[in-house]
Amino acid sequence: MPKSQHRRQRKSLHTSPGTLTYVGEKTSFKTIIKRIEYNESFYQEEIADSIEACLPKEAPGGQSHVTWINVTGIHEPAVMEQVGGIYRLHSLLLEDVMNTLQKPKIETYEDGHLYVTLKMLYRTKSPSKEIWAEHISLILGSDYLISFQEERSGDAFQPIIERLKTSVGKTRRNGPDYLLYALLDVIVDNYFLILESFGDQLDSLEDQVIKGYHDKSLSDLYALKRELTFTRRLIWPLREMLTQLIRADDPLVNKRVFPYLRDVNDHVMQIIETLDAYRDLLASLVDVHLSTISNRMNSVMKTLTIFSAIFMPLTFIVGVYGMNFEYMPELKQPYGYYATWSVMAFTTLGMLLYFRWKKWL
Amino acid sequence: MPKSQHRRQRKSLHTSPGTLTYVGEKTSFKTIIKRIEYNESFYQEEIADSIEACLPKEAPGGQSHVTWINVTGIHEPAVMEQVGGIYRLHSLLLEDVMNTLQKPKIETYEDGHLYVTLKMLYRTKSPSKEIWAEHISLILGSDYLISFQEERSGDAFQPIIERLKTSVGKTRRNGPDYLLYALLDVIVDNYFLILESFGDQLDSLEDQVIKGYHDKSLSDLYALKRELTFTRRLIWPLREMLTQLIRADDPLVNKRVFPYLRDVNDHVMQIIETLDAYRDLLASLVDVHLSTISNRMNSVMKTLTIFSAIFMPLTFIVGVYGMNFEYMPELKQPYGYYATWSVMAFTTLGMLLYFRWKKWL
Amino acid sequence: MPKSQHRRQRKSLHTSPGTLTYVGEKTSFKTIIKRIEYNESFYQEEIADSIEACLPKEAPGGQSHVTWINVTGIHEPAVMEQVGGIYRLHSLLLEDVMNTLQKPKIETYEDGHLYVTLKMLYRTKSPSKEIWAEHISLILGSDYLISFQEERSGDAFQPIIERLKTSVGKTRRNGPDYLLYALLDVIVDNYFLILESFGDQLDSLEDQVIKGYHDKSLSDLYALKRELTFTRRLIWPLREMLTQLIRADDPLVNKRVFPYLRDVNDHVMQIIETLDAYRDLLASLVDVHLSTISNRMNSVMKTLTIFSAIFMPLTFIVGVYGMNFEYMPELKQPYGYYATWSVMAFTTLGMLLYFRWKKWL
């Protein structure tokens, strides 16, 4: 979790509720509004240079069709208010769209639209390789879908746009509810990339902890835990959200889309369970690490003890014959010196055998 | 959690229930009752010097309007009873208003009002920088709202009063239920300040624990944990409270205010989750800290072992040639002394290589 | 938890169910039955010397009134059976009254009375200062209330009796359901005394653990944890009990008493939450304590290492010039001895600087 992101926790106090304020990093990016219209038989895409371009249009030949307003950049209150005005969005909804700290949630508004907000997760480039959470908002109406995203990683929905443009698949044949599903699916699929990077980190930490020994291991484990906690907090609410979407029986979501939403929910559950399993394994790795430290200490202590136990008696023995007593019969013996060496050799041998027997060697 | 606050746990035993007793710090402050009346077209504010000034009044021209009685100071039973008498408040309700140990709750009284109590949290000035919980009570009636607060931090609701006075915003256009929301919003927004200070403390403890090493770290971690626990206990019930407020379908709360209450609830959830995440990270930091201590110990032990392993053999060798045997051929050798030095140099070198191989150096 | 209390876990096996057996400490105390009759206009109190005195009586002038049978001493099966016979109490109910190991519960009997059992907690006198749980049973009928208590701490309900006798308060004006509330309130208020003693113990352990260092700390922490666990197990069921009492919609309990019962429930919740917070902090204190031990060890090891690292080289140096080689040029130098001292002084200084750099000094 980048600290800057973790800091920006608070909208400014004492502003009247419903006041639109962008809560996020400063940026000079100009908001891009892309307007896409499609049904089974036609597809049309344009960059809206004026707000009027966002107004619902009639399809050629008056056919019913889906309008997708894809807004990149959520930092300009003026733009927000204009878009909100056209589609009659509640001021609290717009506040949530701009509040990058808003956690994932779903909300039904009585004005006939459904509001879904969640996070797109991706890793920034080396060297920091932090996980960055992009704030995504999706608003589903009867024949339109509005998506809001931050401007960081290019357009996160580009693959969907490509698919719509190139082939007449299920998305083209279905309404905006299926498009909502397709966007959710892209976002959730991206989570697997993050999951995979966690798996890699865990594997490498596992090797590091079990095989070798590094002082840094525990702070690495801690950093990974922090990222897991951060990610889990952002993904966890999706479970509730999707269940609610399926159960709510909202007229905006067709029953035919339910199996698809259930499928996304399955993926979310799988991700959460894997995150939990990782967290569990991480906790065990901490134990393994602490035990490794203790083992190292044990090994250091044994070395010290063996050295002491061998050399202390030897030093004592040579000390004895360094005494200056006038009457010390051994000193006069011609082989006293060699005898002393023998005694010392035996002592050393005895010690070594003792430590071997204690399995310290 | 300041100990004085943590101590004053108990109202005096064996008093008849419903007896009004102030449970809090002694104070000589004189209760201030501010009476504010407003609707879309007029605004009027006065300090009530007599209790009669609290009586509901007719607005100019007989318009329907909102009366807000804002009481600062909850330690005078006499004042409480008079206000309670005018608005027919239950004696248990008044007891809760004065009981600063009462945890946050919501209660509907059949006499047609709604009682909400919660805590305003703020940090006291340096050097103690403790978290202090001010006891707030809000009573919602059909066309009035009574707020009670302790007298510590000035008037916590001053920003709302300013907003009411200066501009005809949503609060002026809505009933006392919206005012209730606005007050809750101000209180909850204040929690973010506390949260931010926790975030800062955690970050600085993180640096302290991971980079350096201080004996004090664990008691700092413990102190932060204690504050987190204290804060969480005071915020946790709000979740239940707000959900109940929305679900209760009380005629006092208009449905139009629900989205706003949900918004406050979202903030409360976000705060609780962040607190939980902090608690989790704190627990991991304790592990990191304990492991750091072990690492330090390991390093100390290695130093000791290396010194011992190098100097014990050397001391033994010089001891050997300090012996006084009459027949010790080496002593007579002209280069014996230098040879001994060579042997010792090689021994030392061998040891150093051994420890390098063991990666202790 | 006194061990004697913790031991007496089991009624004797293989007795037919419903057989009345006293499960508790032996006692030679004679059961006292106090009969109190009151309504708003009269109050009468007598010690029942015969069982007949327990029979319901008519009030003077045939007024409706409340009869409170307050039984102190629950160890005499004969007395129990007689009282039980008069008020037609189920044999299992009487068994529970006498079974001091029965945990708190509420039970509705179809014969038109409500059975509530819970514990009065108090600390025994010094020096043991154990927590003792007195077994209390309350039986609520349409116009009577029977209370059973052990005979340990005098009459726990004396304050209520005083209040009834001296003033015509709410209790006198209400039925036996309000009396039930008043008794519950007295018992729960007593828990705050226990809570306060826990708070004091925790504070003093905190000081002991964070500031000083005692070998006994952990067993003190363990003893406190044991008491917290014991207390929590006895208080926890009250939460369920009181909720049930409010929800049950029993004709014996008037709706007007509900706010009072909710108030008691609030207190119970507050006590449980405080106990949980204490338990949490206790667990953290154990960590702090373990880390303190490690820190002490670290400090001991450093002292050892510093001594070794300074004196081992010195001892080696003086050992060198204690050798008896015939040709050792330094020995002949007139200033050799002083030079050696200088070398040793420099070595020592070097070591001290090294340890200062390592921040061990």
Add this chain to the structure above:
Amino acid sequence: MPKSQHRRQRKSLHTSPGTLTYVGEKTSFKTIIKRIEYNESFYQEEIADSIEACLPKEAPGGQSHVTWINVTGIHEPAVMEQVGGIYRLHSLLLEDVMNTLQKPKIETYEDGHLYVTLKMLYRTKSPSKEIWAEHISLILGSDYLISFQEERSGDAFQPIIERLKTSVGKTRRNGPDYLLYALLDVIVDNYFLILESFGDQLDSLEDQVIKGYHDKSLSDLYALKRELTFTRRLIWPLREMLTQLIRADDPLVNKRVFPYLRDVNDHVMQIIETLDAYRDLLASLVDVHLSTISNRMNSVMKTLTIFSAIFMPLTFIVGVYGMNFEYMPELKQPYGYYATWSVMAFTTLGMLLYFRWKKWL
């Protein structure tokens, strides 16, 4: 948990479901079928030597009465099938009767009987003193009850039989549902014996851990934890079972028996809570134990450090005057030797004072 018992986890794979196989220890015991018939006015008991003796009989005078078939030994599939045939028991039910690994459960069969299975727990004799779980099955019909038990501990239901035979108590006056209760009560009462033995073990471990110090403590704690886990797993489902029995409103169980079943349920809850409290205390004891080890280590290290800190300087000093420099003025001083001793005495004293100041002595 005896390992043999813990091992026999699996019925042989790939047998058709419903195939009767005894899963338990081999035994050559011959199944005993005891047939007991009673009502308020008569009691009759016989050992069934042929299967026909199990057939329901008419009571003398055609009175309605209760038939209790008490089967000891569950390892003979042939016997099982015959009994099952007479009372039309489902093949899966019979499989569960013989499967000693089946965990406690309750099941209603549409053929008009109720199947309850649970465990009788007892400790084997010294020296192993393991906890053994005997598999008990109880089948309740409209006017009969069939009980199955293993043949280990004699007839576990003998006390009930005695009671039925000798006195016309509640059991004789009630139907088979009350008999079911009586049997459950006997089994649950037995659990208290196990609980008491756990309490004793915990107390003795507590003494062992807090006062003394044994290397074995932790494996004893582990063994106790293992037994607690094993026991809890076998008792835990009873809670659900009994609640279900009371709520199910099965015509086989009369409402008059409900208070008795609730009483058993109370006991089960009390047992489970005590087990949980024991587990909690056990976990704390592990902490205390680990801290005791650390304290011991601390004490060992201090001893070492004190010895080193005293003798290293002394050895250095005597080393100094063991040097052979030609010019060492001190050596010539007549009182040099005594002066050296004084210096050493002061050094030692200084060290002792230093360690006393550091509170190591």
Add this chain to the structure above:
Amino acid sequence: MPKSQHRRQRKSLHTSPGTLTYVGEKTSFKTIIKRIEYNESFYQEEIADSIEACLPKEAPGGQSHVTWINVTGIHEPAVMEQVGGIYRLHSLLLEDVMNTLQKPKIETYEDGHLYVTLKMLYRTKSPSKEIWAEHISLILGSDYLISFQEERSGDAFQPIIERLKTSVGKTRRNGPDYLLYALLDVIVDNYFLILESFGDQLDSLEDQVIKGYHDKSLSDLYALKRELTFTRRLIWPLREMLTQLIRADDPLVNKRVFPYLRDVNDHVMQIIETLDAYRDLLASLVDVHLSTISNRMNSVMKTLTIFSAIFMPLTFIVGVYGMNFEYMPELKQPYGYYATWSVMAFTTLGMLLYFRWKKWL
């Protein structure tokens, strides 16, 4: 958990949902489709060499019968699509059949079939002995059942096929719902084998940890924990699945099969509880292991301390009489040398007694 398996977490991103992609290890195996038809009176089995052979056939004599399509190999999208086309299976269902990472679940499709997916667990051969999870899918229709399995362990359902072929048992007399049960039963029975291997590993780790001491113990414990976590995650959803199957009241599953499904559910519960108990014991073993390490360290330290405490004073004493003072009266004493030895002997003896008293010896 083999890492390769743990890695393959992700289907390729940005493919349109419903696109059939095999997610698993590459294989060149040719899919085998076995077609089995049976009822009480006939049994027929053939290997389908063309897809047409999968089409439902009429039984000889037009009897109603069960068709079981047993597909081994799930890696060929073409085959999947053909089978899916014949039985009108939803594209998301087919995606789940091929997605070996799909966790166990049950899903009802409105086209009149029921989809169940779960894992067959088995251990691979030595030396790796990893747990391998084979992805199994079962599709139940009104008169057919389609099973899909990976091609690893031969045909997992062979025992069922044998039973069907050789004897007219319950499976032959019942519909495809009973066959579904039989297949689930075989799979769940297999889990007991895994459970048993866990039990063996735990027992052997227990011996290893409690009796001896190995540096590897903790990584073995960690590896076992990892396998337990992996297994539990795959078995846990079955509980929910089976409960849903029983409660769903699906016309495809006859009520007569419910007791059998409940039986499987019982087994699943037993497995999960045993896994949880193992996990619990594992956590305790980690504590035991860490304490063993500490005990070893303690023992090492004691050895060191004893050696130091004995030899340091001795070395000091002999150092004293190695000094070269001119006036040292002891040196002149004829028995000085022997007196010194006596002093040293007494010192040593004193130390030994001291350590014996401290119970270090």
